[in-house]
Amino acid sequence: MSRPSSIKRRTLVKGIAASSLLPLLGANLVGCSGNNDNSSGGVPAGFDHGIASGDPLEDQVIIWTRVTPEREGTVRVRWEVASDEGFADVVASGSGETTAEVDYTVKVDVEGLTPGSRYFYRFHTRNSTSATGRTRTLPAGAAAPVTFAVVSCSNYPAGYFNVYREIAGQELDAVLHLGDYLYEYPRDGYASARAQEFGREVEPPTELYSLADYRTRYGQYRGDANLQAAHAAHPFIAVWDDHEVANDAWREGAQNHDPETEGSFSERKAAAIQAWYEWLPVRPPAGAREMIYRQFRYGEMVDLIMLDTRLIGRDRQYTQAEFAPGGVLDVAAARAAFDDSNRTLLGGEQLQWLQGRLTDSTARWQVLGQQVLFGRYWLPAPVLESLDPGIGGDFNAGVAAVLAAVQAKTKPAEERTPEEQALLDSALPYNPDAWDGYGFERDAILEYARQLGSNLVVLAGDTHNAWASQLTTADGQLAGVEFGGTSVSSPGLEDLLGQDNAKLFGPMVTTLVDDLRFANLFSRGYLHLVFSDSAVTASYRFVTTVDSPEYALDAAEGREFTVAAGNLTL
Numbered sequence: 001m002s003r004p005s006s007i008k009r010r011t012l013v014k015g016i017a018a019s020s021l022l023p024l025l026g027a028n029l030v031g032c033s034g035n036n037d038n039s040s041g042g043v044p045a046g047f048d049h050g051i052a053s054g055d056p057l058e059d060q061v062i063i064w065t066r067v068t069p070e071r072e073g074t075v076r077v078r079w080e081v082a083s084d085e086g087f088a089d090v091v092a093s094g095s096g097e098t099t100a101e102v103d104y105t106v107k108v109d110v111e112g113l114t115p116g117s118r119y120f121y122r123f124h125t126r127n128s129t130s131a132t133g134r135t136r137t138l139p140a141g142a143a144a145p146v147t148f149a150v151v152s153c154s155n156y157p158a159g160y161f162n163v164y165r166e167i168a169g170q171e172l173d174a175v176l177h178l179g180d181y182l183y184e185y186p187r188d189g190y191a192s193a194r195a196q197e198f199g200r201e202v203e204p205p206t207e208l209y210s211l212a213d214y215r216t217r218y219g220q221y222r223g224d225a226n227l228q229a230a231h232a233a234h235p236f237i238a239v240w241d242d243h244e245v246a247n248d249a250w251r252e253g254a255q256n257h258d259p260e261t262e263g264s265f266s267e268r269k270a271a272a273i274q275a276w277y278e279w280l281p282v283r284p285p286a287g288a289r290e291m292i293y294r295q296f297r298y299g300e301m302v303d304l305i306m307l308d309t310r311l312i313g314r315d316r317q318y319t320q321a322e323f324a325p326g327g328v329l330d331v332a333a334a335r336a337a338f339d340d341s342n343r344t345l346l347g348g349e350q351l352q353w354l355q356g357r358l359t360d361s362t363a364r365w366q367v368l369g370q371q372v373l374f375g376r377y378w379l380p381a382p383v384l385e386s387l388d389p390g391i392g393g394d395f396n397a398g399v400a401a402v403l404a405a406v407q408a409k410t411k412p413a414e415e416r417t418p419e420e421q422a423l424l425d426s427a428l429p430y431n432p433d434a435w436d437g438y439g440f441e442r443d444a445i446l447e448y449a450r451q452l453g454s455n456l457v458v459l460a461g462d463t464h465n466a467w468a469s470q471l472t473t474a475d476g477q478l479a480g481v482e483f484g485g486t487s488v489s490s491p492g493l494e495d496l497l498g499q500d501n502a503k504l505f506g507p508m509v510t511t512l513v514d515d516l517r518f519a520n521l522f523s524r525g526y527l528h529l530v531f532s533d534s535a536v537t538a539s540y541r542f543v544t545t546v547d548s549p550e551y552a553l554d555a556a557e558g559r560e561f562t563v564a565a566g567n568l569t570l
Contacts, residue, residue, distance in 0.1 A: 042076030042097065044127040045069040045104070049219060050228030051123065053135035054236040054281030056174065056296070058115040061135050061235060064281040065123045066105045066222065067098060074099050077106050078124040081113075085120050085132060103215045105278045115140040116299075133232045136173065139299040143364060143533050146298045147171065149234070150527035152178040152241065152371075152461025153487030154227070157187075157195030157202050159546030161226040163488040163526050166543060166553070168229035170528070173298065175234045178461035178485065179241025179310070179371045181280070182221050184208040184256070184272075191491055194547070209268055214275035222279065231281070238280050239292050239306050241371040241462055245272040248433055250314040251347075269311065288312070293350050295357050302531050303363040305354065307370035309435075313347015317433045321390035329381040329391070331426050338429055338437050345438040354445070358452055364565060365531050366454040372434040374442060374458040375469040375482045375515055380405045381426035387496075395497070406508050427512075434462070446471055446479040455565050456480030457536055459527070464492040466525070466540050468518035468561055470570050478568050483538045483561075485527040486520065489546045494522035517570040523557050537562045 045067035052064040067075050078095040080087060091113070098106050106123065113119065116139035123130040139146075149167045167175060183190065187205040195201045203220045204213055221227060230236075242248055245268065248255035257265050273289050276282075285291040290312040296304040323334040346354065358366055368374070383405060385391050386398030408420035416424075429436030436442075449456045450473055458471065458480060467484035486492060494502035502522040510516045518540075525542035538561045542554040561570055 042126060043069045043071055043073040045075045045125045046128045047123065047130040049222040050231055051130050051133040052231035052236065052281040053121065053133055054238065055283040056136060056138050056235045058138045058140050059113045060109060060111045061113065061137055062281045062283055063108050063110055063121045063133070063135065064106065065130055067125055069104060072100060075104060075125060079108055079121065081110050081119050081121045083119060087120065103278050107281065109283060113137050131232055135235045138296060141299055143300040146302045146531045147173050148176050148529045150176045150178065150459055150485045150529060151488055152485055153180040153464050153490040155183050155191050155490040156221055157200045158191035158491060159198065159489040160549045161224050161488060162543045162546055162549065162551040163524060164230040165226040167526060168233040172234050175230060175236045176369050176459065177236055177238040178369060178459060179239055180243045180461065181238065182217055183243045184246050209262060211271040211274055214272050218275055218279040236281055237296060237306060238282055239308060239369065239371065240276055240310060242310055244276055245269050248317060249310050250316045251311060253316065293353060297363065300363055302365045302367055303357065303361040304367045304369055305357050307346065307354065307368060308350065309345050309371045313350055314345050315343050317437050319390055319432065320384055320388050324385060324391045327385060327391055329385055329428065331381055331428060334428050338432055339439040341440040343438050343440065345435060345441055351441065355448055358449055358454055364455060364533055365536060366449065366456050368458045370460060372462045373431065373460045373467065373484055374435045375471050377430050377436060377513055377516065378427040379430045379512055380423050381428055382423065384428060384430060402505070402508050406511050409511055443474040446473045450477055450479040455568065458482040460484040464490045466520040466523065467516065468538065468570055470515045470517065472515055481563050481568050481570055483527055486523055486525050489524055492521050518559055520557060523554060535562050535564045
């Protein structure tokens with residue numbers, strides 16, 4: 001992982017490795033110690049929230065836990081990292097203290113490890129020992145296959161975290177979490193209709209605003225056994241999306257935040273960010289807290305470039321309704337706004353950093369891990385007018401518009417009526433919250449990557465649906481591929497359309513969107529990726545249900561794509 005700069009506090013510990021007990025946003029945590037008996041002091045505490053690791057480097061990795069004290073006070077925690085599960089060969093160990101100031105979380109940056117190696121880790125308090133976690137460092141040098149699981153959008157009240165359970169049993173280099181690790185809504189909010197039935201009503205019952213609110217919600221999520229299992233099995237590389245703060249967040253606000261009734265957005269954002277750093281196994285940046293963009297080099301195989309498309313640079317997103325006075329979209333005005341060259345999703349500093357990483361990359365694959373759909377997903381204006389609740393919300397009219405558009409699209413151009421051609425020519429981005437609402441910047445990145453000859457793979461979450469698309473420049477040249485993952489539990493378009501209609505709608509959308517090759521709008525699951533020197537294989541793996549803890553893999557709905565290096569077509 002590379003950052004613009006790096007500041008660490010190091011203490012030499014037992015064995016060959018060094019480490020840092022990381023300060024969290026200025027909290028005064030005690031550094032590591034070579035005395036491995038120090039966990040005998042302090043308040044007794046257990047490990048109700050499991051353990052985790054993340055942000056691996058060639059010779060470093062973050063390990064994390066959270067202790068639950070029997071009473072308020074200082075808890076002394078000892079940690080160990082070993083090359084074997086029995087801890088006969090302990091390569092690093094140390095101890096430190098944690099308090100309520102950081103919600104009793106513990107985060108250690110273990111250094112001096114061997115590249116491309118598996119390690120085991122655990123924590124101790126005076127009266128308890130944690131579960132054992134597995135982690136691994138990044139490889140160095142020669143290219144070897146790299147395997148990821150990609151997840152996003154885990155909504156506790158919406159259903160069981162069966163996807164995390166499935167991932168825990170896989171052999172992976174890392175889990176990439178593309179955001180919406182949790183949701184901010186109150187108990188009667190989004191996707192909560194069956195929460196009481198599932199025994200998954202959220203805590204606190206109110207919407208999240210304060211640091212205490214966000215901490216409580218993280219604690220509830222991290223109490224889930226399936227999520228704990230996934231964290232224990234694999235290092236996570238995570239970025240936030242909007243719901244870690246509030247729906248449709250941007251640099252200075254959010255759709256789900258009213259400063260008139262809910263106070264300062266900047267204070268809410270600061271609280272959410274602090275809780276995120278406390279509860280996720282992420283290495284805090286040396287610079288601004290919003291600076292979560294960073295790079296992970298998997299030897300000569302993959303340069304993984306993680307981005308922030310939400311908080312650090314994003315201009316406010318438009319909605320379709322802003323361009324639909326009287327319920328009719330002004331296509332020309334909307335296109336001009338969405339493609340405005342002055343609008344930014346990344347911000348100038350992050351964009352320049354990304355261009356530098358692409359320029360410097362010598363790996364076989366350049367992979368962008370980020371939140372929102374990158375490609376062009378345009379639908380005819382009458383479809384958007386009918387299906388968008390902010391404009392029409394007329395499902396029957398929307399279905400009729402889709403059918404008419406598909407009929408027109410499947411005709412040879414010379415056989416279309418003027419009305420049919422006009423329908424197709426009215427297309428606009430279906431989701432201006434995604435890169436489609438910042439088209440100039442997106443197109444500039446694609447053209448830059450194409451000129452470099454990058455083997456560009458873009459990963460996205462956010463939509464709760466699965467997508468596979470080719471990425472083309474503004475003049476139609478191939479520049480990469482995009483794999484958009486579905487959700488862990490948040491409902492997809494089946495929540496709006498119904499299960500049967502969503503199954504029918506996916507192929508229709510694929511027909512209407514030129515670069516789109518696959519759309520599943522009704523299944524929960526994850527994306528399994530294997531990068532080799534010759535190709536990347538992307539497998540969409542879906543579970544049969546999140547309405548019950550009993551599930552299976554849904555082989556009938558799963559899809560697999562193989563894309564050859566140097567031939568970025570689906």
